[in-house]
Amino acid sequence: MKPTILLVDDEKALTAELAPFLERSDFKVAVARDGEEALALVETAKPDLIVLDVVMPRLNGREVCRQLRSRGDWTPVIMLTQIGAAVERGMTLEEGADDYLNKPFDPFELVARIRAVLRRTGARVRPIASARRLVSGALVVDRTSRRAFLGERELMLTTKAIAALEYLMLHHGEVIRRARMLEEVWGWDYPGATRAVDVRVAEVRRALGDDAGEGRFIETVVGEGYRFTAPVVVEA
């Protein structure tokens, strides 16, 4: 059966283009024009995933997500944001979205993200994005205090390195392009600067004692980016 996507955006011109695109990509699509309509449609359309714009009249995307989560609804959410919005998210934990995509975006990228989130979330459980602690073997990342531990030892990492590690763990199993990481963790978007990502990932690996060729945790996908390969367990 085709998964149902609830598309929420007040920009009619966008939903008019995006809905058929998603349908052609083998999804069923329901459309809501604002946050209140979205909350109502979640009940009736029972979507498998919600694509949610942040800035909307009446009830904005962040509020919609908070309300869903507070009533125990864990339908996966991909939030459409402006650049930097994902970076300035101390609020992510409370917000509980499963992924973020900056506008403007490549619709093929959105489809890839939808598929990745659906694969990752499967049953409607508490999303990894709202976990306070991410655990992978002896590695523990405490997202509230923004500290990382390997066994008993605290890892001395720069804030950006922790953010990079956190991002890879949140999207474990997915190949993350360096440009994507740069945009979503750093909030930058220009060619050449992906070197900054390599520097931070190398820092994480050094701290983890992870070899670049055969990492226990992080794998380099040549020509593409990085993938957190070890399983990640969510601790609330």
Place this chain on the structure above:
Amino acid sequence: MGLATVWLLRRSATGVQQAIAAEREAHAAAQRRFLHRLSHELNNVATVLQVGLGNLSSSTRGETGPPTTVANALLQIERLGRLTKGLGTLARLDALGVQRAPVDLGEVLAEAMEMARHAAGGDQRTVAVAAPAPPAGQGVLLGDRDLLVQAVYHLVDNALRFSAPGAAVDVRARRDGRWVAVEVADAGPGLTADDLLHAAEPLYRGRAARGGEGLGLGLPLAQRIAQVHGGRLELRNDARRGTRAILWLPLATMSSAHAHTPRDE
């Protein structure tokens, strides 16, 4: 004139200066809000166009990818996207959060230059580091390492754009009182009087840059990054040839009461 009068005059002069500074800041804040809104609106338009073209290309997509016209349009939308995102970053830099941690300036310069070299591609232009960092142990720079890398990157990238193949871009850092000056000098044609006045304004592109790939956001970003660190960006032509961009950043050891502003040379 009695001492009391002098004191009163000085006090009112300080008041006027403060009022002017406050008005400038209010004006700059209004401009940033405008940029933020503009970026938001343009982002929405670009998104609709990009998805629309996605619809076109997905119905015509063959082995060879989208047809040329669609591919060209997509490239332009990508450019529009970079533009709006850049404007958004510029407008929201302070809100994005600026870390204040000890920064190794030598590392910042090395990383920025490597990025700029990479972006410049395999052409003949070179970047030479004259002095990688100010003498050690003479004060600490507190700041956001990644933002500072970004600022220096833009200066080097800009210098490379205006350099002929084979010409060197000279990068050095030196200490000047309570300040560190990161200087990026090129041997290009130099800036016109107009360029010197406007080069750090968003979307300004000098005559020499027109038709090139730049967006007119590098220098404004570098300037804004300097400002959120309590510093500033200075641009001037060198006596012989070329342009010198100087990023002035305050050292952390000063107490703000004793700070002096970087001197204009």
